[in-house]
Amino acid sequence: MARLVLDNITKSFGTVQVINGIDLAIAHREFVVFVGPSGCGKSTMLRMIAGLESVSGGRIVIGDRDVTHVAPSKREIAMVFQSYALFPHLTVAENIGFGLRLANTPKAEIDRQVGEVARTLQIEQLLERKPRHLSGGQRQRVAIGRSIIRNPKVFLFDEPLSNLDASLRVQMRLEIARLHQRLDATMVYVTHDQTEAMSLADRIVVFNAGRIEQVGTPIELYEKPANTFVAGFIGAPSMNFIEARIDSSGGAPIARFGPASIPLADAERRFQPGGVTLGVRPEHILIAEGRTPDFTATVEIVEKLGAESLVYLQTGFSPDPVTMRVSPEHPVKPGDSLPLCLDQNRVHCFASDGAAI
């Protein structure tokens, strides 16, 4: 079983600690995606799993084996790089069969395995070409082929699609998902494209400054973010944050911001009177048709994306524009004044330290 356990991993470069105690257990066949802002340590963590970077502290277990100090080639991992990392002087076939050649596998056997891998990736017609005569998507396929042929327990991907254009990225994303279904392997995938993360992951790990902010399924992170960082990071366009005051004088707590006040009916949440940050996803701001609006706002910009339109609103209570989604047919235009309500059951509350209440 190819589970992967990270046990209190730390990493320092010189005096700078970039990974601050990562604990994570990844199950056999799980597809885990690392996301986080640039420089938060995703690549460093992945490279430590691969063995390309030593750990400063902690343990890495793959399967039932402690591999913390095992050479990369003995860890039963394969890695796909953002840069593809193909050898320019070798043909596609030689690139894919590189590891087998190093292991002195007989030529016929190399050819057979390379052929098989090329078939699954549909690059058979490219086998004799050199990498520079391939498109980006084809190169990445070859790089993936080189990792498949190793038959690893754990696949590691470091932003494998970020050098591809948007449509190809979607296509390759699907292919990686398919690959994961077909292969009996665990996958760890680094990206900062959160659509990629949401669509591929069984579980997403949100990194920030060398720590894990939250681990969960895409829906969990979307619906129950543990703090403002995760709430703001997951979902595009981002969640709106609104500063509000809690008023519990009338019994049930009420959040007041600007002219608006919304009841926070959720009995399980315990509120201290005082400040709170409300988190509202763009799709949870609704046009008040026939209802009493919570507030009104002025339309600043409308982005028509085809399947939906994004409306940026100016409000009296938030310095930043508030974003909402409307259906593309809605005749909203800049300058309009819209009566709006919030989907009150979907409003997130965060304490002053950022943690969800």
Add this chain to the structure above:
Amino acid sequence: MERETGVWRLVFLALPLGVFTVLVIWPLASSFYYSFTNWNGFSDNFEFVGFSNFNKLWTDKLFFNAAVNTAIWMVAAVLIPTLLGLGLALLIDSRIPGGPVFKSIFYFPICLSAVVVGQIWIWIYQPDWGLLNVAIGAVTGSSPDFAWLAKPDTALGSVIAAWAWQHTGLAMVIYLAGLTSIPEDLLEVCEIEGASTWQRLRVVIIPLLTPATVVVVALNVINSLKGFEILYIMTGGGPFNSSDTLAMHMYNESFKKYLMGYGSAISVVLFIVALTIIGIYFRELKKVDEIYG
């Protein structure tokens, strides 16, 4: 406007073209011209002798000897600095302690002229108090007085060693630059795929250094073709013509025996050989471009 730029182009090109004509085309053309004459180098009386200078080459034992030595010289003068330079670059790149210091030390000789290098090595090879014999003496406990440059068996080899000493540094510096341009992730792939040090070198690093090798070999070929001065200074082609090369032979025939016509014929042969080597080289260069360009 158009025409004016055309005129200016000519004006600006005139000087370099003039220099090129005077220094390259003219001597080359005169060599071809004199190779068909029996000119002695100074007299106004000379005749056209057709191909007889070239026919003489076939029977000239010294020419044959010089051709063989030239071949040895060229192969050694290209191969040895290239291989040593590669080896040193790999060593320094692997971050051995003192790397940067070695780098400067090995690069230093390239700054010296052939005359200086030749003189330094004449001292090193000096039979009685030269560094080489002293060092051998210190190791073996004897006191050798071997005359390295005065023995037919060792003369050419000794000059080649001096040459290699001077030219290894350049190869090393170019290879070092080549090594830093190898993408880190390709080496990491080697690590993940479990390549041994030797495999990594043979399958990945050396092939990826091809662009550097192209430059190093080109420079060494050009330098070795020009490698006349150091031979002239250290052995003058001797003893008994044992370190004679085509350039040296040409010099001796033209300026010592006053057979300018015959000397010119040798220079024409030398020119054709050089042209062939450069032609082959450019053809290979295209293939390299195909992969790495």
